Amino acid sequence: MAKTAKPEIQEKTKASLPKTKPANDRWELRLYIAGNTPKSNAAIINLKKYCEEHLKGKYSIEVIDLLQQPQLAAGDQIFAIPTLVRKVPVPIRKIIGDLSNETKVLVGLDLKAIK
């Protein structure tokens, strides 16, 4: 995967400098949910699936249940549930919804080109 990433950097240096990072760094993803709802579950399942496919071995997912920790909602500017936040690499990106549309999630995470 590191191999495929390299030519991509040359192609799009201007647009997304941070994309150098996926190659080296880990991806820190945070998923905000509120309780055990179908939407939340769907989001967790979908996210895990995409990460296994595209970011195998270099991602970490933190699931935060806002019902347990409501004070954390303001920090990441969460207003919709579920929300996936890409903390690293920067810039922060957010994807809201149950993540059912893979293309959109990958675009949202700037992973689309990789695929």
Next chain:
Amino acid sequence: MASRKKTENKLPKSPTGITGLDEITGGGFPTGRPTLICGAAGAGKTLFSIEFIVRGALEYNEPGVILTFEENTEDLEKNVASLGFDLKKLQKDKLINIDYVRIERSEIEETGEYDLDGLFIRLGYAIDSIGAKRVMLDTIENLFSGLQNQGILRAELRRLFSWLKEKGVTAVITGEKGDGTLTRHGLEEYISDCVIMLDHRVANQISTRRLRVIKYRGSLHGTNEYPFLIDEDGISVLPVTSLQLNNEVSTQRISTGLPGLDQMLGGKGFFRGSSILVSGTAGTGKTSIAATFADAACKRKERCLFFAFEESPQQIIRNMKSIGLNLQQHVDNGLLQFHASRPTLHGLEMHLVSIHKKIKQLKPKVVILDPITNLVTIGQMSEVKSILIRLIDFLQTEQITVMFTALNINVSSSEQTDEGVSSLVDAWISVRDLESNGERNRGLYIMKSRGMKHSNQVREFIITDNGLKLVDVFVGAEGTLLTGSAREAEQLNEVTGRELRTHALSRKDREIDRKRKVLEAQITSLREEFDSVQDELNKTYLEEDLRKKIMEKNRKTLSQKRSNGKNS
């Protein structure tokens, strides 16, 4: 009636603390229900809501949550600092919780189903952390620009408002005015308990903010458009009029400061708490009358507030010194306060509010506005009238005597109503130029004075070094009023006439004396004559008597002699 009152009491209300708004809404916003505040950009929606929250926290012990979608916390703090609200301190005191919800569309990708539970949780957390009773959402419509799925959004908003109701918080939601709708995204369909519309209109280059309660379920409310103001003390709404006309009235009379004028007003002056209009053409001494009235009030140790729209206080004090009124001493005593401002400084409403405010601060007994006609330069006649109605109304409820001066531009129309306020005022004094014999003099009449006997005479009114004076009426030969030098001439004439008359009188007296003397002389001579005639007559009478006696005697002697001769 009683049952009706009961139902009205049933709807609990949260006072807004905004001056005037609680009067219009009959106590404030509906407790535990959302209220929509809509209006165009810059109409003051945010400040309005913030004031509701801040006043709630400070005055009614109801902490509040501010959920802002537009400005971040720091900006908000700075913006309302100009209104004297210290949000930082309030946050520290756990009275207010500000949460800024930033929605950046470029950062957000939507995919699949979602809901706004995050917002609910944040709001719920914010509410619970300080035990908030009030919530402000400013402007929730920003969600529409941040999120694509309108269907979800609308369903979630509906849920949000019912959730807020469940929570029992009194919510204020702002919404930008849309095209043909109250809000751009039709928020009004979710919030139907109370809708308040703010408006910002510019007429004649002067802007006026207005407020209207569009609906208020389960409550009576004022339906008019009410002007409101944002100034350093927050928002003030002005109900146009208190709806009833049942002000307290006073029978106490107060002097006008002009003994002559008092005399014309039944000898006692105006009623306390009445409104007096002094109208007249330019330079007829309206301000002088007003200043005299103010001076009289201050001399009675009553506080007086002088609103000058034409001259600066210093100018008025200087000018009044020239007619012997020392206003400076009253200013120094704190009895007299000037408040001078150019009419064009701000809109009529602002003037009204600043007048209100000053009056509330100083609590004067007498208020003077000089002149109200200048206000016309910044507003329509009808607006000025409505302002004056409100002002007079306010002053009457406060039992404050007010004197307005008004300039008549057109002499011929001087009998007509000035600004249409003559029907509002209790007493109307007209000062007019009387032009005759190549002079202009001032004439003063009382056009009306409710509830008291008043003179119907035109009195000449003169300004002397020692103040104003009303001169007695001088009516000339043809029944015309004499004024100025004509009056003085007449006065002189009268003096001469008196002199001449006394002179003539003394001459006549002497004549009579003389006549009497002649008569008396004649009477004496006649009496003398009579005496001599009487003497004469008496003389003959005595002679006759004497002769008769002597003859009798002679006869006796003769007859004796005769008988003796016979006997002898």
